[in-house]
Amino acid sequence: MRKFIFALVGFALAAPVAYAAEDFSVGxxxxxxxxxxxxxxxxxxxxxxxxxxxxxxxxxxxxxxxxxxxxxxxxxxxxxxxxxxxxxxxxxxxxxxxxxxxxxxxxxxxxxxxxxxxxxxxxxxxxxxxxxxxxxxxxxxxxxxxxxxxxTTKPDYPTLDHIPENRIYLPSQSADAFIKAFVAFAHGKVESDVKAPGTDVGQKEGDYRRVRISSRFGKATVIVTKGHLNWPYGTELTGYEVSDLVATLQRARDSGAKVVVDAHTEGERKAAMVQFPGGHVVEIHSLAH
Missing domain, CATH: 3.10.180.10 (2,3-Dihydroxybiphenyl 1,2-Dioxygenase, domain 1)
Incomplete structure (x- = not known):
């Protein structure tokens, strides 16, 4: 019986997404x-x-x-x-x-x-x-x-060197509904859906669910937790990819920002958290080569 239920769940997750009729993204x-x-x-x-x-x-x-x-x-x-x-x-x-x-x-x-x-x-x-x-x-x-x-006047901006990610913290009860709805609207794709170490979000143990989505609107990472988070996790809105994390963090310090979570390894990334003057917090990461 359990195998049958799991098979149905797997079928539902694998079912094609019913996309919105039009993709309204620009870039x-x-x-x-x-x-x-x-x-x-x-x-x-x-x-x-x-x-x-x-x-x-x-x-x-x-x-x-x-x-x-x-x-x-x-x-x-x-x-x-x-x-x-x-x-x-x-x-x-x-x-x-x-x-x-x-x-x-x-x-x-x-x-x-x-x-x-x-x-x-x-x-x-x-x-x-x-x-x-x-x-x-x-x-x-x-x-x-x-x-x-x-x-009214159409903007014309150059493409980005690195595409940032919208970092969205959600409880398990609403995560799937958000993912389904946003992916359908954005004509997006779920790139990965995994259990990741809780240390990625400041926990000492355990794990959390991490879902990475891509679309022409950019990247989004859905972080599904129980809400037992240490500051500043959950306060950041965006994660910014850079080529050189060490140099970027030094520029942040030199310009008056604070590194509130030191650079550390998160799977394929090196990541840190920075708080800017006025209190705005961001995640900054570089990819392992």
């Missing part, structure tokens, strides 16, 4: 992590992040980027390892902004939202116009919030 060089920083920390954060990853920032602007009244500084920091959108709100942040982890450029915001809904997401913020385009926020099973956006 990972247009996808950004959304970073909310106190106004007093914005300049120090941007300088440190750009210096660490060898990037540069657009000129800071003050704008309303929500559908209701608000004011924030906004700027884009592009690096060879990925881009971030930095917000320093001068007013209280209107709900539910600040809880979205990423901004994904899509070919059509309204149609992308409809496709996400059909795949299992809910519309958290209905599509609205902003000063340079159109936006919406969706929430996936497990409470994973993502922003979709489009620009």
């Amino acid at each position: 990972p060089q247009y996808d950004t992590t959304h970073v909310y920083v106190a106004p007093a920390d914005v300049d120090a954060f941007v300088r440190s992040f750009a210096a660490t990853f060898g990037g540069q920032s657009t000129k800071q602007a003050i704008a309303t980027v929500t559908p209701t009244a608000s004011s924030t500084s906004t700027q884009l920091v592009r690096t060879p390892s990925g881009a971030i959108s930095v917000f320093g709100f001068r007013t209280p942040v209107p709900y539910p902004f600040g809880a979205e982890r990423t901004g994904y450029l899509v070919t059509n915001v309204d149609e992308a939202v409809a496709a996400a809904n059909a795949s299992g997401a809910a519309t958290l913020v209905a599509p609205f116009d902003d000063p340079i385009g159109r936006d919406a926020v969706v929430t996936w099973p497990g409470g994973v919030n993502m922003q979709f956006y489009s620009h």
Whole structure:
């Protein structure tokens, strides 16, 4: 009986994914992590992040980027390892902004939202116009919030040297629902689904489930745990791949960031955790050659 049940589970996992009718992605060089920083920390954060990853920032602007009244500084920091959108709100942040982890450029915001809904997401913020385009926020099973956006003037950015990964911590009860829904919408592929050592996420023993997904939106790693995590694990939104981890960490220190988890081996990676001025935490890794 058990063998029969396991066979059915294996069949379900191996079943073809019912993809959304259209792929709305544009490319990972247009996808950004959304970073909310106190106004007093914005300049120090941007300088440190750009210096660490060898990037540069657009000129800071003050704008309303929500559908209701608000004011924030906004700027884009592009690096060879990925881009971030930095917000320093001068007013209280209107709900539910600040809880979205990423901004994904899509070919059509309204149609992308409809496709996400059909795949299992809910519309958290209905599509609205902003000063340079159109936006919406969706929430996936497990409470994973993502922003979709489009620009009135089409951007043209070079491809990345390294594609960053969206690091998503979920409980076991919602992980499969998120994976199924997001893979269907993103026309993605589950690259691996394994038990990994708990030491990868700061545990002294045990293991956790790690699912790696790829799509034209970039990479995502779903980290399924019991939630018994030591800081800073679970606070990072993004993992950045670099060619030289040692040199990158030194640039981080020199620019005012703190290495809060020292470089260590994680399977095929060397990885560390860094906290930038203003408190934003990232994972940084290089691949073994």
